[in-house]
Amino acid sequence: MKVKVLYLASLREQLGKPGEDLEIPPATSTVAGLRTLLMARGGAWHTALAQGRALRVAVNQEMAQPTTSVKPGDEVAFFPPVTGG
Amino acid sequence: MPVRIQTKDFDAGAEIAALRRGNPKIGAVASFIGLCRDVNDGDVVTKMTLEHYPGMTEKALEKIVAEAKTRWDVMEALVVHRVGELKPGDQIVLVVITGAHRGEAFAACEFIMDYLKTRAPFWKKEETPQGARWVEARASDDEAAQRWEPPKSSAA
Numbered sequence: 001m002k003v004k005v006l007y008l009a010s011l012r013e014q015l016g017k018p019g020e021d022l023e024i025p026p027a028t029s030t031v032a033g034l035r036t037l038l039m040a041r042g043g044a045w046h047t048a049l050a051q052g053r054a055l056r057v058a059v060n061q062e063m064a065q066p067t068t069s070v071k072p073g074d075e076v077a078f079f080p081p082v083t084g085g
Numbered sequence: 086m087p088v089r090i091q092t093k094d095f096d097a098g099a100e101i102a103a104l105r106r107g108n109p110k111i112g113a114v115a116s117f118i119g120l121c122r123d124v125n126d127g128d129v130v131t132k133m134t135l136e137h138y139p140g141m142t143e144k145a146l147e148k149i150v151a152e153a154k155t156r157w158d159v160m161e162a163l164v165v166h167r168v169g170e171l172k173p174g175d176q177i178v179l180v181v182i183t184g185a186h187r188g189e190a191f192a193a194c195e196f197i198m199d200y201l202k203t204r205a206p207f208w209k210k211e212e213t214p215q216g217a218r219w220v221e222a223r224a225s226d227d228e229a230a231q232r233w234e235p236p237k238s239s240a241a
Contacts, residue, residue: 009136009208010219061141081222084207085119085178085198
């Protein structure tokens, strides 16, 4: 299935791109699954997305949890903890 | 619109006047302005760039404002947040709440800021003499937001 993935703020710099359209296996049906899939690219991907790194994820612009499901056409954004205000 | 994201500066006086215009039932206006400082974590800050997640930012802020209005008896709410390049002394964020009495207005204003700091997708990158760096989230901001969480049920 196709999803749109975004990388924001420091994560965009670490990964070297603002986002991408991805074709992912239908079995990758959660936020945690997608994170694991991206980490498997190795290098900066493995480091920046490693478990234990403080990371937030939004699915379709709503804050999500590792168990949140990912469906075809979803917009999934990975970013560091927010620092506005 | 109770929520605005903009690069340009804001005039708190004009915003407050517009928000309370024509409503003589308002007895209290509470407001907060956040500013860009020239120091952070012991280093001189010469410039700051604020980034956000267009689309989600507006939704997240509108949700926070809506929740404040259900929790407290207030009338109008306004949140203006700037993005882009800012210098020390520049205004970053404005929150204004109107209501009949001060207690509810103060609480709603503080709640909106605490939730904005932990739930609205903004990120600050600051320039220091040692180079540019992303600002790290603070545990104290999480603690401030947690004060507003409903007490956890003790039922198993």
